[in-house]
Amino acid sequence: MDAGVFVSRNEAEATSFGSALELYAKEVTSKKRSSVSELSRINALQRHPLALRSLASIRGSDMANYRDTRLREGLAHSTVRRELALISHVFTIARKEWRMESLSNPVELIRQPSVDDSRERRILSADVWTLKDTKLVCEHLDELEMIRRHSRSPELPKIMTFATETAMRRSEITSLLRINVNLEKRVALLPMTKNGSARGVPLTSKAVAVLSSLAERDDGRCFKSRPDSVTKAFADAITDARNAYTEGLTLHLKQKKLTQDKIDKQISDDTYLMDLRFHDLRHEATSRLAEIFPLHELTKITGHQDTRMLMRYYHPKIEDLAKKLK
Template sequence: MASFRKRGELQWQARINRKGFPAQVKTFSTRAEAEAWARQVESEIDRGVFVSRVEAEATSLSEALERYEREISAFKKGAVQERSVIVVWKGTDLARRSLAAVRSADVAKLRDEWLKTHKSATVLRRLAVLSHVFTIARKEWGMEGLLNPVELIRKPQVSNARTRRISTQAPSPADAPSTERRLGDEVERILAATGSDILPAIVRLSIETAMRRGEIVSLRWEHVDLKRRVAHLPSTKNGNSRDVPLSSKAVAALESVRSDTGTAVGKVFDVREDTVTQAFDRALKRARAIYLDECKRAGEEPDGRYLTDLRFHDLRHEATSRLADIFPLHELTKITGHKDTRMLMRYYHPRAEDLAKKLA
């Protein structure tokens, strides 16, 4: 039987005691709400479908996020990136609510607010983290009756495929007519503008091997065999190890770093992932500024696409497209580390003029 008692002037507490079940207690603003809740719980007990919501109602979203960060996120490869998403969720008003009180409508409202100022991919990542928090709470933290509010809402449609290819033309002679001027290799321009000692080797290694930024930064000399021209990656993004063949240019890039350090053990590049991206972005801005200054002095109109909209990760796209001209698909997947050939095709962007040359 359910019992009800008034708490203060504005609250009613309902309590249900059934043999073989933990006591269920919940407080409401009115007696009618308390009685409706009690009838629902007693009906579920009678039908044998009752699942206790006590822990879900006693745990705030903020507390669940903290536990998730300690027990789940900390052991992911993308722990640093996911931690920043958790910080965002902890800063919302929803973080103060209990897990059981977070509704799909609340999450949908927040989704719509974020989409006004953030890209769809960013919002989708945030929703994915929240969804996993609820999934873990239900499957591993004993909150079986907890509903996942993210499962019922529409997800933002993401269209972030990149097709940016890098200009690889040789620069024109200084006395060439303006109508025949070639802008030159964008990568070489960027490296000429950098103040970093190791960015040139990292960039050249990336564009020759299609390795990810994190794979390059975590590369160790113990796993590099310059004689066999192979770099071993014991742990990658998809959880598998792989061996990456090294071109002569990739070997030269590695040898240039080893000649400076004089070591054959430890990390090849003693640098963080974000530092690589920041150095690349700074060099790109300097290279663009130098190019604009050249155009101004020559009285020419600058190319709006040259040395713009270029990211470090585009080097992996460029490398994959180049390697696709050499290796068949089944061998290319072994080099790039893609498990799904559909994902690999997102990285392969042949130039139409290059394909035309293969036609009779």
């Protein structure tokens, strides 16, 4: 104390983790664009037994136990990492801004769950068998066209086309304002994106056609749908499309005199319309645009801040790369 290096632990010992979470929600989370999802995580943490403990008493072993328990409960590794990142930032803010300089960050002492959430899902094509006038008819359709045909939402097919033409995120599409679109210059402006910056998106002729077909709305938005409704409509359309696909394929295989076991095996191994998410349309669009633009220009279109992040979305077909070789 005489030397001036003593740091009091009184504040950290008198403040519970639950109180710190409450203060963090008020001072930090409320100012974030992703406040809704983070508030949900904070509410869950406040119901955890750790919330009753003082900040000074929480150790790395407590965080390791928390990590292992959450993983055993079946949570995804990426979800647990986000929870740990939130806890870590609470301790960082407490040490830097709430006069708790003696406080150590227990999350820094443990291993983070490994996460590899990159996807290589591209849009597939297949022979689709449909029954028309008691006769099986075959069409070669890609998954997007099949989903469009079975969409219960009249707007979903237009949103899907727009997504694959622009590589825009679901939230960016549904929040797009008509005032920020210049159809003559074929540009859409996004004033605020996920990474906190604005960007302009060049529009293809198909994207312009989609926007031109939309009726003007009182709220100024281009599309009526909200993000959650797009996700639900897309999932419903995939379910209906997959059921129709397997029904037609089953009839076709029965005509070929295959046994039921072989039919079931072939259908279970068929990946058409399986494990497809709306966000995969952004992957598909990015891979298509990469055939036109070099990567440094592509980052400006997709909004990725560096090419390393972009490479998670860029998945060219090897056969297409082979065609470029002499």
